[in-house]
Amino acid sequence: MTRIGLLGGSFNPAHGGHRAISLFARNALDLDEVWWLVSPGNPLKPEKGMAPLPARLAHARKVARRAPIRATAIERQLGTRYTIDTLRALRLRYPHHDFIWLMGADNLAQFSRWKNWRGIAHLMPIAVIARPGYDAGARGSAAMSWLRRFVRPARQSADWTNWRVPALVLLRFRPDPRSATLLRQADPLWHREYEATRVRDPLTRRYIV
DSSP states (O other), rough: OOEEEEEEEEETTOHHHHHHHHHHHHHTTTOSSEEEESSSOTTSSSSSTOOHHHHHHHHHHHTTSSSSSEEOOOHHHHTTOHHHHHHHHHHHHHEEEEEEEEEEEEHTGGGGGGGTTHHHHHHSOEEEEEEEHHHHHHTTHHHHHHHGGGGEEEGGGGGGGOSSOOOEEEEEEOOOOHHHHHHHHTTTGGGGTTTTEEEOTTTTTEEOO
16 A cells, blocks of 8 residues: 555645645655645635646646655546545545545644535544644644544654544644745746646646646
């Protein structure tokens, strides 16, 4: 079984912080790869200011190059919009992979707003990576009040494939202030350089349009 960490998001744009936490998670969880699930559209984020999917994928692949990270827009082919549906589809499509869901503490803080978030927790283990400014909100969140009983010690994180779900591990990572929001504020048209780029998805082998 191949051990895969799944990090979802808009990646608008991807940046070194995404890469750093992915490599940290790979080491802590003994992963073979991390897949960045570049979302066609995040239900919890406005469409205004969202760069085109091909540009976001092309830039994510650039940020991830020469690392055990695959940036993919497979949700476009799967036709899924919500994380729970994507994860179910991936488990069916890749039966010889073990998956663990990766997310920052900022996402845990609003996890209870996700469609069938308890279903996600019952589907695969979850690793939450600390993010400056969000840890307190994550610990006091509605989702964490339910998930707290399922927390596993960080020292056991490499054994996640043997855990019975729901299972959650909290990983401490050095503070990283980088964010896509700040990058967009500094350069709202960052995606223009990718307008003429044709990008092939590394999993589906199809061009993303």
